[in-house]
Amino acid sequence: xxxxxxxxxxxxxxxxxxxxxxxxxxxxxxxxxxxxxxxxxxxxxxxxxxxxxxxxxxxxxxxxxxxxxxxxxxxxxxxxxxxxxxxxxxxxxxxxxxxxxxxxxxxxxxxxxxxxxxxxxxxxxxxxxxxxxxxxxxxxxxxxxxxxxxxxxxxxxxxxxxxxxxxxxxxxxxxxxxxxxxxxxxxxxxxxxxxxxxxxxxxxxxxxxxxxxxxxxxxxxxxxxxxxxxxxxxxxxxxxxxxxxxxxxxxxxxxxxxxxxxxxxxxxxxxxxxxxxxxxxxxxxxxxxxxxxxxxxxxxxxxxxxxxxxxxxxxxxxxxxxxxxxxxxxxxxxxxxxxxxxxxxxxxxxxxxxxxxxxxxxxxxxxxxxxxxxxxxxxxxxxxxxxxxxxxxxxxxxxxxxxxxxxxxxxxxxxxxxxxxxxxxxxxxxxxxxxxxxxxxxxxxxxxxxxxxxxxxxxxxxxxxxxxxxxxxxxxxxxxxxxxxxxxxxxxxxxxxxxxxxxxxxxxxxxxxxxxxxxxxxxxxxxxxxxxxxxxxxxxxxxxxxxxxxxxxxxxxxxxxxxxxxxxxxxxxxxxxxxxxxxxxxxxxxxxxxxxxxxxxxxxxxxxxxxxxxxxxxxxxxxxxxxxxxxxxxxxxxxxxxxxxxxxxxxxxxxxxxxxxxxxxxxx
Amino acid sequence: xxxxxxxxxxxxxxxxxxxxxxxxxxxxxxxxxxxxxxxxxxxxxxxxxxxxxxxxxxxxxxxxxxxxxxxxxxxxxxxxxxxxxxxxxxxxxxxxxxxxxxxxxxxxxxxxxxxxxxxxxxxxxxxxxxxxxxxxxxxxxxxxxxxxxxxxxxxxxxxxxxxxxxxxxxxxxxxxxxxxxxxxxxxxxxxxxxxxxxxxxxxxxxxxxxxxxxxxxxxxxxxxxxxxxxxxxxxxxxxxxxxxxxxxxxxxxxxxxxxxxxxxxxxxxxxxxxxxxxxxxxxxxxxxxxxxxxxxxxxxxxxxxxxxxxxxxxxxxx
Numbered sequence: 008x009x010x011x012x013x014x015x016x017x018x019x020x021x022x023x024x025x026x027x028x029x030x031x032x033x034x035x036x037x038x039x040x041x042x043x044x045x046x047x048x049x050x051x052x053x054x055x056x057x058x059x060x061x062x063x064x065x066x067x068x069x070x071x072x073x074x075x076x077x078x079x080x081x082x083x084x085x086x087x088x089x090x091x092x093x094x095x096x097x098x099x100x101x102x103x104x105x106x107x108x109x110x111x112x113x114x115x116x117x118x119x120x121x122x123x124x125x126x127x128x129x130x131x132x133x134x135x136x137x138x139x140x141x142x143x144x145x146x147x148x149x150x151x152x153x154x155x156x157x158x159x160x161x162x163x164x165x166x167x168x169x170x171x172x173x174x175x176x177x178x179x180x181x182x183x184x185x186x187x188x189x190x191x192x193x194x195x196x197x198x199x200x201x202x203x204x205x206x207x208x209x210x211x212x213x214x215x216x217x218x219x220x221x222x223x224x225x226x227x228x229x230x231x232x233x234x235x236x237x238x239x240x241x242x243x244x245x246x247x248x249x250x251x252x253x254x255x256x257x258x259x260x261x262x263x264x265x266x267x268x269x270x271x272x273x274x275x276x277x278x279x280x281x282x283x284x285x286x287x288x289x290x291x292x293x294x295x296x297x298x299x300x301x302x303x304x305x306x307x308x309x310x311x312x313x314x315x316x317x318x319x320x321x322x323x324x325x326x327x328x329x330x331x332x333x334x335x336x337x338x339x340x341x342x343x344x345x346x347x348x349x350x351x352x353x354x355x356x357x358x359x360x361x362x363x364x365x366x367x368x369x370x371x372x373x374x375x376x377x378x379x380x381x382x383x384x385x386x387x388x389x390x391x392x393x394x395x396x397x398x399x400x401x402x403x404x405x406x407x408x409x410x411x412x413x414x415x416x417x418x419x420x421x422x423x424x425x426x427x428x429x430x431x432x433x434x435x436x437x438x439x440x441x442x443x444x445x446x447x448x449x450x451x452x453x454x455x456x457x458x459x460x461x462x463x464x465x466x467x468x469x470x471x472x473x474x475x476x477x478x479x480x481x482x483x484x485x486x487x488x489x490x491x492x493x494x495x496x497x498x499x500x501x502x503x504x505x506x507x508x509x510x511x512x513x514x515x516x517x518x519x520x521x522x523x524x525x526x527x528x529x530x531x532x533x534x535x536x537x538x539x540x541x542x543x544x545x546x547x548x549x550x551x552x553x554x555x556x557x558x559x560x561x562x563x564x565x566x567x568x569x570x571x572x573x574x575x576x577x578x579x580x581x582x583x584x585x586x587x588x589x590x591x592x593x594x595x596x597x598x599x600x601x602x603x604x605x606x607x608x609x610x611x612x613x614x615x616x617x618x619x620x621x622x623x624x625x626x627x628x629x630x631x632x633x634x635x636x637x638x639x640x641x642x643x644x645x646x647x648x649x650x651x652x653x654x655x656x657x658x659x660x661x662x663x664x665x666x667x668x669x670x671x672x673x674x675x
Numbered sequence: 676x677x678x679x680x681x682x683x684x685x686x687x688x689x690x691x692x693x694x695x696x697x698x699x700x701x702x703x704x705x706x707x708x709x710x711x712x713x714x715x716x717x718x719x720x721x722x723x724x725x726x727x728x729x730x731x732x733x734x735x736x737x738x739x740x741x742x743x744x745x746x747x748x749x750x751x752x753x754x755x756x757x758x759x760x761x762x763x764x765x766x767x768x769x770x771x772x773x774x775x776x777x778x779x780x781x782x783x784x785x786x787x788x789x790x791x792x793x794x795x796x797x798x799x800x801x802x803x804x805x806x807x808x809x810x811x812x813x814x815x816x817x818x819x820x821x822x823x824x825x826x827x828x829x830x831x832x833x834x835x836x837x838x839x840x841x842x843x844x845x846x847x848x849x850x851x852x853x854x855x856x857x858x859x860x861x862x863x864x865x866x867x868x869x870x871x872x873x874x875x876x877x878x879x880x881x882x883x884x885x886x887x888x889x890x891x892x893x894x895x896x897x898x899x900x901x902x903x904x905x906x907x908x909x910x911x912x913x914x915x916x917x918x919x920x921x922x923x924x925x926x927x928x929x930x931x932x933x934x935x936x937x938x939x940x941x942x943x944x945x946x947x948x949x950x951x952x953x954x955x956x957x958x959x960x961x962x963x964x965x966x967x968x969x970x971x972x973x974x975x976x977x978x979x980x981x982x983x984x985x986x987x988x989x990x991x992x993x
Contacts, residue, residue: 377798378798380741380742381738387742395788400784401774401782406781410778413821429985431988436977439818440814443815446787450792451810454791454792454796530838531834532834533773534775539774542773543752543753544752546751547752550748550751550901559729559731559733559897561732562733562735564734564737566736567737568736568892568895579799581795581800581806586803589810589811593814593970
């Protein structure tokens with residue numbers, strides 16, 4: 008099984024090389040995306056097979072990399088699950104790109120890196136030693152960086168690429184140190200050996216903090232998220248979908264692999280750290296998203312929110328595991344992993360929809376869109392499905408994973424630690440707040456872009472997107488519905504993962520009557536997405552049927568009513584920023600220092616009044632800007648050292664030598 | 676046989692909430708008018724309004740999309756299903772396990788999500804103002820509601836309404852601080868969710884402070900009838916939830932005799948009437964607040980809910 012996966016990865020790399028060789032041939036895009044689609048589908052099928060068959064993982068050691076170590080690869084249940092997430096997203100993106108890729112102006116800047124990027128993500132998941140893990144991780148970062156700056160002529164994208172490269176290097180550095188600490192003095196980097204050795208408490212705590220920084224910066228937890236909303240929208244849309252839907256999940260994989268597997272038994276206060284980060288990330292992410300009017304950037308910020316929800320689940324799993332409450336830990340972990348899967352589906356779907364809009368209108372700014380539901384009805388429908396799913400509304404899949412997380416929170420009063428007793432209700436409130444804000448955010452995203460009247464000619468003349476893209480979006484939308492109404496199947500598929508990491512799993516779900524899901528016991532809580540969906544559909548249909556039969560079915564089109572003052576100009580509609588105004592006033596005054604400055608024309612003048620909104624990103628201003636200005640200041644000062652005479656350089660070297668010798672002499 | 680009987684009760688419940696909802700609204704309107712020493716509309720006026728609306732043709736804005744025409748059915752179906760899963764006269768409904776209290780709240784959230792979209796569909800400024808304010812209120816009311824659910828779930832050890840209600844009926848509950856806080860918070864949330872005074876005014880039009888009515892301004896005919904019926908159902912749902920959780924007495928527990936069922940229905944109607952009267956009295960005694968005072972009101976509800984949950988995390992007996 009491992010060898011098959013590695014062969015597929017090799018095939019992806021060959022496709023990348025062929026993409027270079029093919030050059031700018033007109034059909035090369037079809038070849039690259041078609042081949043990627045087939046390979047990722049094969050990978051997905053094999054990973055699904057190995058997850059369900061629950062075969063004992065057999066490691067493979069290839070004579071690559073460090074000569075005394077070799078490259079270890081292994082697929083256990085956790086890796087198999089994340090392989091499914093990666094390759095399902097990869098297959099959907101490839102299918103979407105078969106159509107969408109034709110919009111690409113400079114395909115040679117995208118095509119070679121795309122399969123290589125997919126290969127990198129697959130390698131991270133199957134790596135079984137620290138060296139190949141880090142090399143694959145860096146490979147994934149660099150290929151995605153190349154894709155971020157594919158449209159390098161736009162100044163913003165170059166800045167995004169720069170910030171991304173810095174943050175990715177920072178993350179890899181943190182992971183490098185974490186693995187160094189885990190491997191200990193003998194430097195045995197194979198995961199098997201790391202698992203066997205038990206680090207001391209202080210080392211383990213340090214490793215956890217480093218992993219939070221390293222994997223967290225890639226996943227986009229607040230305050231390390233700054234690169235994410237810049238880089239994800241900059242890439243072509245199918246790559247944005249992969250970065251947001253899939254690569255952040257690979258980062259989550261890195262965290263789960265180290266924090267729940269390699270590091271050994273957790274300590275209770277670790278979970279406090281993870282929970283606080285998760286709660287803040289969830290709420291801040293969605294509030295940032297609500298303030299955006301760039302559709303792709305809104306989606307990128309919203310990824311930050313979902314990462315927060317996943318981290319809340321993982322934090323709960325750590326807390327329960329620390330107190331050996333295995334069934335509760337299994338519930339929390341399953342909730343987090345199910346949300347990983349769900350988010351990868353609906354976030355890819357939404358980015359595809361944004362890509363379709365971008366391709367049809369050339370616009371990412373919601374203030375220039377509107378009324379697209381008339382011009383692009385199918386894209387509008389699937390985008391709506393994605394919006395409902397991501398807002399955690401029944402009967403779609405986002406609700407199921409959040410519901411499971413809530414159920415896990417309700418088990419937490421049994422935890423003995425007082426810190427957790429006070430923290431977890433607050434985190435629950437933050438989770439509820441973020442779910443409600445997410446619904447507001449997607450009413451805005453869908454309502455302003457797709458509903459209302461077109462605000463520009465580009466939006467008024469949009470054409471429905473191509474057939475391949477639509478198939479990809481409909482496929483993901485169908486998965487959203489399937490995972491929403493038959494969640495038991497997906498929960499059962501996750502059982503081997505939680506068995507491997509926690510030695511317990513949620514009760515078997517598929518056999519339960521009516522396909523209900525029952526996380527703990529029926530008297531405690533149960534949810535049946537299938538029946539809820541059926542009831543809602545049936546009663547809606549009955550109402551429609553009865554009314555059209557028995558009452559009126561007449562319909563007349565007339566100008567909008569608008570309390571008697573309809574205005575035909577599309578500018579009189581609510582815009583994205585005016586829609587967010589009440590929320591900005593309630594939450595943004597302190598968090599973003601939001602200020603509204605109204606400028607009235609002098610009496611008698613006929614000019615329009617103007618309202619300017621000022622928002623500040625406090626995390627950037629107080630977190631990143633000081634660091635950047637310090638680095639700038641230091642390099643300015645050290646710059647002098649570049650222009651010394653040879654005599655002075657020799658003096659410097661001599662002084663350093665004397666200093667080091669002194670240190671050696673004084674050192675005990 | 677048992678299955679058929681249970682199906683019968685479930686169907687009865689669906690029909691009961693459907694039929695009683697307009698009556699409740701009529702009752703509240705009548706009471707309010709009487710408290711103001713007005714004659715008031717007849718009790719059955721909401722039914723007449725609905726029937727008249729159903730018979731009228733729909734006047735649809737020229738650029739309204741297919742979504743605008745589907746949304747009334749979605750909103751009605753979601754609210755109706757949510758209302759029929761709340762135990763009203765008899766606990767242990769056949770399908771009560773298909774959605775717990777969190778799912779019922781989320782189902783109402785779905786209905787609101789679509790209604791807010793409908794406000795944006797035609798692209799008028801009134802629709803926009805209604806939608807944006809509605810979602811702002813929802814972002815505060817929903818977390819508060821979930822905190823209340825947490826409190827109840829921690830007390831009763833379940834998020835299933837039936838289980839919570841039967842726990843509340845048992846003698847082990849006693850007076851608890853946390854439940855008191857949760858009740859106050861729930862009433863505040865219910866007022867906000869149903870767009871009642873002081874958050875919103877259900878009787879107003881052409882006023883910049885309105886929220887719900889602005890959002891549905893473009894609807895007419897059968898669509899408006901469905902939307903109105905949904906809000907009436909929602910009011911009934913919240914009073915039923917408060918009734919079944921905090922005054923569960925009279926609720927028939929399966930297997931219940933015919934007599935028990937009759938008592939259950941009687942008790943339920945009494946609770947509804949009482950709830951309607953209290954609502955009318957409250958609404959008459961208070962003035963509507965400014966929109967940007969609402970966050971303080973709902974923030975207080977959220978804090979009360981959080982406090983109640985925290986108390987239970989500290990000690991299960993508080």
